[in-house]
Amino acid sequence: MTSPLEARSLSLVREGNTVLDGVSFTVAKGEIFALLGGNGAGKSSTLLTFLGFLDPSGGEVLVNGKSVGSDVAGARNSIAYLPEAASLYGHLTAYENLDYFLDLAGKSASKDQINVALDRVALPQEARTRRLQSYSKGMRQKTAIALALLRETPILLLDEPTSGLDPVAIDEFHDLVKALAEGGQTVLMVTHDVYGACQVADRVGLLRHGKLVGSFAAEKGQRIDTETVHAAFAGRPHFQTDAA
Amino acid sequence: MSTVLRIAREEWRLWLRSKVVVAAALIVAVLLAATSVLTVNRVAEEQSQRIEQQIAAEQTFFAQPDRHPHRMVHYGHYAFRPPPPLAVFEPGVDAVTGQSIFLEGHRQNTAMFADTKAAADLGGFASLTPAILYQLLLPLLLIVLGHAMFLRERESGTLAVMLAQGQSGTKLALGKAAALLAVIAIFMIPLIGVAAYSVSLGESALAATSLVAGYFLYLCIWGGIVLAASILLKQRAVSLGALIFVWLFAALIVPRFAINASSAVIDAPGKIESDLVMLAEQRKLGDGHNAADPAFMQLQAQVLEEYGVETIEELPINWRGVVASYSEAELTELLNSYADKRMELEASQSHLFGLFGFASPTIAISSASRTLSGTDLATHHRFLRESEDLRFGFVQALNEKHATDLDYTADINRNNGEEASRAARINANAWQVLDEFRFEPDSAVQRMDRAMPSLGILIAWLIAASGVVYLASRKVRL
Numbered sequence: 001m002t003s004p005l006e007a008r009s010l011s012l013v014r015e016g017n018t019v020l021d022g023v024s025f026t027v028a029k030g031e032i033f034a035l036l037g038g039n040g041a042g043k044s045s046t047l048l049t050f051l052g053f054l055d056p057s058g059g060e061v062l063v064n065g066k067s068v069g070s071d072v073a074g075a076r077n078s079i080a081y082l083p084e085a086a087s088l089y090g091h092l093t094a095y096e097n098l099d100y101f102l103d104l105a106g107k108s109a110s111k112d113q114i115n116v117a118l119d120r121v122a123l124p125q126e127a128r129t130r131r132l133q134s135y136s137k138g139m140r141q142k143t144a145i146a147l148a149l150l151r152e153t154p155i156l157l158l159d160e161p162t163s164g165l166d167p168v169a170i171d172e173f174h175d176l177v178k179a180l181a182e183g184g185q186t187v188l189m190v191t192h193d194v195y196g197a198c199q200v201a202d203r204v205g206l207l208r209h210g211k212l213v214g215s216f217a218a219e220k221g222q223r224i225d226t227e228t229v230h231a232a233f234a235g236r237p238h239f240q241t242d243a244a
Numbered sequence: 245m246s247t248v249l250r251i252a253r254e255e256w257r258l259w260l261r262s263k264v265v266v267a268a269a270l271i272v273a274v275l276l277a278a279t280s281v282l283t284v285n286r287v288a289e290e291q292s293q294r295i296e297q298q299i300a301a302e303q304t305f306f307a308q309p310d311r312h313p314h315r316m317v318h319y320g321h322y323a324f325r326p327p328p329p330l331a332v333f334e335p336g337v338d339a340v341t342g343q344s345i346f347l348e349g350h351r352q353n354t355a356m357f358a359d360t361k362a363a364a365d366l367g368g369f370a371s372l373t374p375a376i377l378y379q380l381l382l383p384l385l386l387i388v389l390g391h392a393m394f395l396r397e398r399e400s401g402t403l404a405v406m407l408a409q410g411q412s413g414t415k416l417a418l419g420k421a422a423a424l425l426a427v428i429a430i431f432m433i434p435l436i437g438v439a440a441y442s443v444s445l446g447e448s449a450l451a452a453t454s455l456v457a458g459y460f461l462y463l464c465i466w467g468g469i470v471l472a473a474s475i476l477l478k479q480r481a482v483s484l485g486a487l488i489f490v491w492l493f494a495a496l497i498v499p500r501f502a503i504n505a506s507s508a509v510i511d512a513p514g515k516i517e518s519d520l521v522m523l524a525e526q527r528k529l530g531d532g533h534n535a536a537d538p539a540f541m542q543l544q545a546q547v548l549e550e551y552g553v554e555t556i557e558e559l560p561i562n563w564r565g566v567v568a569s570y571s572e573a574e575l576t577e578l579l580n581s582y583a584d585k586r587m588e589l590e591a592s593q594s595h596l597f598g599l600f601g602f603a604s605p606t607i608a609i610s611s612a613s614r615t616l617s618g619t620d621l622a623t624h625h626r627f628l629r630e631s632e633d634l635r636f637g638f639v640q641a642l643n644e645k646h647a648t649d650l651d652y653t654a655d656i657n658r659n660n661g662e663e664a665s666r667a668a669r670i671n672a673n674a675w676q677v678l679d680e681f682r683f684e685p686d687s688a689v690q691r692m693d694r695a696m697p698s699l700g701i702l703i704a705w706l707i708a709a710s711g712v713v714y715l716a717s718r719k720v721r722l
C-alpha cells in the first residue's frame with residue numbers, strides 16, 4: 001500500500017552546507033510522525049521538500065506515491081501546511097483569512113462551515129470578527145489549524161506547532177491533532193519539544209545534523225517513553241531505538 | 245471570482261486598511277487635482293488671450309492710415325502661437341521657447357516671453373504641471389504602494405501559506421500585477437478627464453487617446469519594475485532603496501545627463517549667438533535702405549537693361565522699392581539658412597535626447613507627451629517657419645507696392661516738407677496684403693508619426709519589465 005508521505009534517501013545541500021543527508025522514512029495513513037531535532041537539524045527543510053519549496057539534491061520525496069518533483073501542484077493540493085509562525089494576514093479577521101486562503105486553495109466554505117471549524121479549534125466567538133493583529137500566538141495558531149481543517153486534505157504538515165503556546169493550548173492542540181489522525185489524516189510534524197512529540201506522535205524520528213539517527217514507536221495504547229527519547233535527543237549513549 | 249482577481253482584491257483591502265497608504269494616495273490626488281485645475285485655467289486663459297491678441301494685431305495693422313509703404317514694413321506685425329488644447333496637461337517647451345514673435349522687415353526676431361532658448365528645455369522639467377506629476381510623482385507612489393507586495397508576504401510567512409494552497413508564483417505575481425494595474429487605472433482618471441476636456445476644446449480624439457495610452461504604458465512599466473524588485477529582492481528596505489535609486493536615476497539623473505550630453509555632442513548656438521556670427525555676412529549684402537549702395541550696382545544694370553532705359557529715374561517702377569524687395573529676399577535667404585541650420589541642430593539635439601529613452605522611460609514618455617500634445621520642439625520650429633513665411637510675405641508685398649504704387653521722384657523727395665511727405669504715401673487699402681495668421685497644431689496623424697519612436701521605446705520597456713516579472717515569478721522561493 002502506498003504511504004501518503006515518503007522520503008527516500010533524501011539529501012539537501014544549501015549554499016554548500018549539507019542540510020539533509022540520506023534521510024528515509026515513511027508515514028502511514030492516519031499516523032502521526034514527529035521529526036524531533038535541535039536547531040539546524042534539518043526538520044523544517046524536510047517539510048519544505050514535501051511542499052516542493054526546496055528541491056532535493058539527492059533522493060526524492062513522495063506524496064501519495066508520486067514524486068513531488070514531478071507533481072508539485074498535486075502534492076500541495078493534498079497537504080495542509082501549518083508554518084511555525086501560523087502566518088496569516090494581520091489586517092484581516094479570522095473569517096476573512098479563512099475565506100481568502102480557502103479561495104486560493106480552490107475551496108469554498110459557508111460562514112456556518114467556518115464557524116464549525118473555528119468551534120472545533122475553540123477560537124472564541126468574539127474574536128472571529130477581530131483582525132488577527134490583535135490575536136495571541138495561540139489564537140493565530142487555532143485559526144491556521146481551522147484552515148487546515150476546512151481544506152480537508154489527507155495530509156497535515158506542522159512546523160513547530162506548539163512553539164509559543166501555553167500548556168493548556170498545547171494540550172488542546174494535541175487532542176485536536178490526535179482527533180484528526182483518528183479521522184484518517186496523516187500528520188507529519190517537526191518539533192524540538194521532546195515531551196510534546198512523545199505525547200502526541202505514534203512515532204518519533206530523531207534528526208541530527210541532517211541525518212535520521214533514531215526512531216521510536218509507541219506501544220499499542222501507550223505513549224512513547226519520554227525519558228528514552230530525551231536521552232537520545234541529548235546524545236546520551238545506549239538508548240533504545242526502533243528501525244526507522 | 246478568479247484567483248488572480250481575488251489576490252488583487254486582497255492587496256487592495258490591505259492598502260485601504262493602511263492609513264499611510266490612504267493618506268499618501270489622498271495627498272497625491274489633491275496635488276493632481278489642484279495642478280490640473282490650475283494648469284487648465286492658465287492655459288485656457290492664455291489660449292483665448294493669444295487668439296484675441298492675434299486678431300487685434302491684424303486689426304491694428306489694417307487700421308493704419310495712408311503711409312509710406314516702408315514705414316509699414318517697420319511698423320511690423322505680431323504672430324501668436326496659441327497653446328494647443330492638450331497644453332492644459334503638457335505645456336511642453338511652450339514655457340521656455342516664447343509664444344509670440346514681432347515680425348518686421350530685415351529681421352527675424354526671437355520669440356518673446358521666453359525664459360530661455362528653445363534647446364535648453366529638451367527635458368521639459370521646468371515647472372510643476374500635470375504631465376510632470378504623472379512622469380515623476382506617480383511612479384514614486386507606485387513604489388510606495390508596491391515595493392513590498394511580494395516581500396511582505398515572504399517576510400510575514402504568508403507567501404509559504406499562499407504557495408502551499410497550490411498557487412504558483414506566476415499566479416501570485418499576476419494577482420499583484422492586477423492590483424497595481426487597478427491603481428494605475430485610477431491614476432489615469434484625471435488624465436482622461438483632462439484629455440476629454442481638451443477634445444471639447446477641439447483637440448483630436450486620436451491624439452488625446454494616444455496621450456492617455458502613452459501614460460498608461462509608462463505607469464505600467466513602473467508597475468512592472470516595482471513588482472520585479474519586490475519579487476527579486478530579499479528585504480523591504482533594500483527593495484525600497486533600490487527602487488528609489490532607480491527612480492532617481494530614471495527620472496532625474498538620466499534626463500539631466502541626457503540634456504548635457506545632447507548639448508555637448510551637438511553644439512547648437514542660440515538665436516543671439518547665431519545673429520552675431522551672421523552679422524558680418526549680412527553687411528556684405530548691402531543696406532536695402534540705400535538704393536545707391538554699391539552692392540546693388542549689378543542689380544541696377546540688370547533692371548535698366550530689362551526696361552531698356554538709361555537711368556533709374558526713367559524706370560516705370562520705383563527703384564527704391566526694387567532694391568528693398570531684392571535686399572529683403574537676399575537677406576531672408578541668409579537669415580533662413582542660419583535659422584534652418586540652428587533648428588536642424590536643435591532637432592538633432594532633441595533626437596539624441598530622445599534616444600536616452602532606452603535608459604529611462606521617463607525620457608521616452610516626456611518626449612511622446614510633448615509631441616502628442618503639440619508642445620514639442622518640432623511644433624515650435626514650425627511656428628517659427630510659418631511666422632517667417634508670414635513676415636516675408638507681407639514685407640515683400642509692401643515692397644512690391646513700394647515699387648509699383650509709389651513714384652520714385654516723390655519717394656526720394658519725401659523728406660522735403662509736409663506736402664512732399666504726404667505725396668510719398670500710398671493708400672491704406674494696400675495694408676490688406678497682410679495674410680491672416682492662425683497657428684494650428686499638427687494633425688493627430690502627424691503627431692502620432694513623430695511620437696512613434698518614443699512610444700516604441702515605451703513598449704520595449706514594458707516588454708522587458710513584464711519579462712523580468714514573469715521570469716522572476718516562475719522562480720519564486722521562500
